[in-house]
Amino acid sequence: xxxHYAALANPLVFQHVSVSQSLSSLRIALASIxxxxxxxxxxxxxxxxxxxxxxxxxxxxxxxxxxxxxxxxDHDYIESPFGKVYLPRIFWVEGQLYTYANTKKALxxxxxxxxxxxxxxxxxxxxxxxxxxxxxxxxxxLGFILAxxxxxxxxxxxxxxxGRTSAPKGALHNIYExxxxxxxxxxxxxxxxxxxxxxxxxxxxxxxxxxxxMNLFGLLPWAATATADLTVTATLAxxxxxxxxxxxxxxxxxxxxxxxxxxxxxxxxxxxxxxxxLFTKPLALCFRLFANxxxxxxxxxxxxxxxxxxxxxxGATVGVGSSVIWxxxxxxxxxxxxxxxxxxxxxxxxxxxxxxxxxxEEHHHEEHDxxxxxxxxxxxxxx
Amino acid sequence: MMMSLFxxxxxxxxxxxxxxxxxxxxxxxxxxxxxxxxxxxxxKGIEERETSIQSSLDAAEKALRDAEKIAKDNxxxxxxxxxxxxxxxxxxxxxxxEFRAERLEKAKEDAEKLIEDAKKSxxxxxxxxxNELRKEVADLTIEATTRLLQKNVDSETNRKLIDETINDxxxx
Numbered sequence: 106x107x108x109h110y111a112a113l114a115n116p117l118v119f120q121h122v123s124v125s126q127s128l129s130s131l132r133i134a135l136a137s138i139x140x141x142x143x144x145x146x147x148x149x150x151x152x153x154x155x156x157x158x159x160x161x162x163x164x165x166x167x168x169x170x171x172x173x174x175x176x177x178x179d180h181d182y183i184e185s186p187f188g189k190v191y192l193p194r195i196f197w198v199e200g201q202l203y204t205y206a207n208t209k210k211a212l213x214x215x216x217x218x219x220x221x222x223x224x225x226x227x228x229x230x231x232x233x234x235x236x237x238x239x240x241x242x243x244x245x246x247l248g249f250i251l252a253x254x255x256x257x258x259x260x261x262x263x264x265x266x267x268g269r270t271s272a273p274k275g276a277l278h279n280i281y282e283x284x285x286x287x288x289x290x291x292x293x294x295x296x297x298x299x300x301x302x303x304x305x306x307x308x309x310x311x312x313x314x315x316x317x318x319m320n321l322f323g324l325l326p327w328a329a330t331a332t333a334d335l336t337v338t339a340t341l342a343x344x345x346x347x348x349x350x351x352x353x354x355x356x357x358x359x360x361x362x363x364x365x366x367x368x369x370x371x372x373x374x375x376x377x378x379x380x381x382x383l384f385t386k387p388l389a390l391c392f393r394l395f396a397n398x399x400x401x402x403x404x405x406x407x408x409x410x411x412x413x414x415x416x417x418x419x420g421a422t423v424g425v426g427s428s429v430i431w432x433x434x435x436x437x438x439x440x441x442x443x444x445x446x447x448x449x450x451x452x453x454x455x456x457x458x459x460x461x462x463x464x465x466e467e468h469h470h471e472e473h474d475x476x477x478x479x480x481x482x483x484x485x486x487x488x
Numbered sequence: 489m490m491m492s493l494f495x496x497x498x499x500x501x502x503x504x505x506x507x508x509x510x511x512x513x514x515x516x517x518x519x520x521x522x523x524x525x526x527x528x529x530x531x532k533g534i535e536e537r538e539t540s541i542q543s544s545l546d547a548a549e550k551a552l553r554d555a556e557k558i559a560k561d562n563x564x565x566x567x568x569x570x571x572x573x574x575x576x577x578x579x580x581x582x583x584x585x586e587f588r589a590e591r592l593e594k595a596k597e598d599a600e601k602l603i604e605d606a607k608k609s610x611x612x613x614x615x616x617x618x619n620e621l622r623k624e625v626a627d628l629t630i631e632a633t634t635r636l637l638q639k640n641v642d643s644e645t646n647r648k649l650i651d652e653t654i655n656d657x658x659x660x
Contacts, residue, residue: 177500179507197506236506245511249518256526263533270537285530306531311522315515336504340511399500 171410177402179334180240181208184327192243195236198226244331248319255281256314288313292455296462301352305461308348312341313454320398320446324439332449333398335391342391345457350383353464390456397449401442408434625654 182189191207196217205211208224217224225231259281263269273282288310294302316332323330331337359365361379364372408431416424629650637646 174500179504195506234506234509235504236510238510239504239507242507242510242514246514249514253518253521253526256522256530260526260529263529268537269533270540282534285534303531307523307527308519310527311519315518334507335501336507337511339503340508340515343512344515 171406171413173403173406173410176406177333177399179329181237183240183243183329186327192238192240194224195238196224196226196232197234197236198230198232240329241331241334241337244319244322244329245337247322248315248331251318251322252311252314256311284313285310288454292451293458296455296458298462298465301465305348305352305458309454309458309461312344312457313450316341316394316453317447317450320450321443323398323402324442324446330398330402332394333402335395338391338395341394341453342387345390345460346384346387348457349387349460349464352461354467356467357464386456386460390453390460393456394449394453397445401438401445405435405438405442408438622654622658626650629654 181194182191184190191209194203194205194208194211196203196211203211203216203226205214211217211224212219216227218227218229219225223231255277259268259278262273262278267274268278268282273279289302289306292313293306293309297305319331319337322328323333361383362376364375364379367375411431412424412428414424415427626647630647633646633650
């Protein structure tokens with residue numbers, strides 16, 4: 106029976122997942138080692154980590170040479186070469202909406218108070234929904250806007266006939282089309298039945314573009330990686346989840362609630378597992394992207410941070426002298442990160458396509474002979 | 489130390505509802521614009537190009553196949569024509585040969601006939617000449633004899649006599 110079950114899963118999918126998982130797990134392991142080493146060296150104060158919207162606490166913790174968490178966490182400002190730009194705060198507290206130009210204005214108004222970095226309404230009620238514009242949100246928007254601008258630019262070219270009646274011209278147009286064709290032909294049509302694929306192409310390609318730009322934005326020195334935020338990846342994975350369940354066929358739901366060809370007792374075990382599987386898939390999607398983007402960010406900050414840690418520990422000479430190594434290592438990591446940024450966007454799109462394709466699968470399990478035939482085919486493939 | 493790590497983790501793994509709402513709204517707007525304005529011309533444009541390339545390829549292949557067929561047909565026609573020409577030539581040669589043979593035969597026959605005729609006429613002429621000669625000789629002889637004998641001699645009986653003599657002469 107276990108064999109039966111395994112045979113139904115696409116072996117290709119498993120291969121993809123395991124490759125990306127082993128890659129990301131290696132990176133996460135590496136990152137966590139650096140993270141812990143860095144942490145024990147820095148000794149970040151506890152209050153620096155409790156909130157992202159804490160400018161007061163940040164000025165206090167200038168004793169530590171680098172602030173890894175501060176670089177990773179979401180903020181109420183965006184960093185730019187000309188200094189911090191504070192973003193509007195929007196609070197929804199028990200049915201009432203409060204908007205301020207920035208955190209300082211919110212505190213000055215007297216309607217909100219700061220308690221260990223978290224803002225409360227003056228009457229001590231916690232904020233119900235914090236709709237503030239944050240640095241990560243700005244980079245989500247930038248990712249969307251850049252994806253939109255490039256797509257609209259490409260669309261105008263196609264409308265003019267470039268690429269429609271002739272070959273695409275220019276590097277950007279060519280790259281755009283290569284990406285589009287790759288996503289359409291290899292990712293979407295590879296896993297979603299061909300007659301249904303066109304329905305999902307715009308969604309998955311848009312997701313790919315947006316994620317790729319968000320990932321790539323993280324490479325800019327002042328920018329934040331929006332996809333290194335769990336909220337962002339969870340929302341993106343949520344979209345995949347909704348689309349997957351919405352496009353689920355009878356066969357798909359049949360496999361979830363009433364697995365065919367399995368004795369009743371096994372069904373009692375299998376059905377909860379299958380229901381759990383509905384959620385673990387997008388959850389894995391969300392964590393994979395989040396962890397990969399976060400680990401890259403942490404690695405770069407940690408390695409560059411070693412310059413300052415060494416300066417702190419052994420003096421400026423050692424710090425500056427060793428910087429050659431750390432800068433070289435960071436450059437290599439940057440190249441890797443460019444690759445990973447595109448790879449993770451690709452993996453997210455691929456797995457979304459795989460999940461949707463799985464939900465779209467129509468298979469008639471009532472026919473037992475056919476079923477058996479499939480089983481033997483799978484066995485030969487696996488052998 | 490462990491505490492700070494834990495706290496760091498919890499802040500990293502926190503889910504911000506307000507932020508998620510923003511992202512969802514932005515995502516819907518983003519996807520809306522992509523669906524409505526950005527992607528349709530791209531998808532349609534590329535599809536159009538692909539189909540046009542495919543149809544051109546198909547047309548080219550069909551043209552090639554047609555051309556090949558035409559070339560093959562032409563070759564067949566040429567071969568057929570050659571075969572026909574050869575046949576005609578062969579027939580013509582044969583006919584000519586036959587005609588020549590026939591003509592030769594006829595010419596031979598004609599020649600033979602001519603020779604025969606000539607021989608015949610020669611014989612006739614000879615006979616005629618002989619007859620005339622004989623007559624002349626007889627006349628001459630009669631005349632001569634007449635002159636010699638002058639009278640008394642019955643020319644009829646003498647002629648007979650002389651004829652017999654001449655016949656005897658010609659037989660010897």
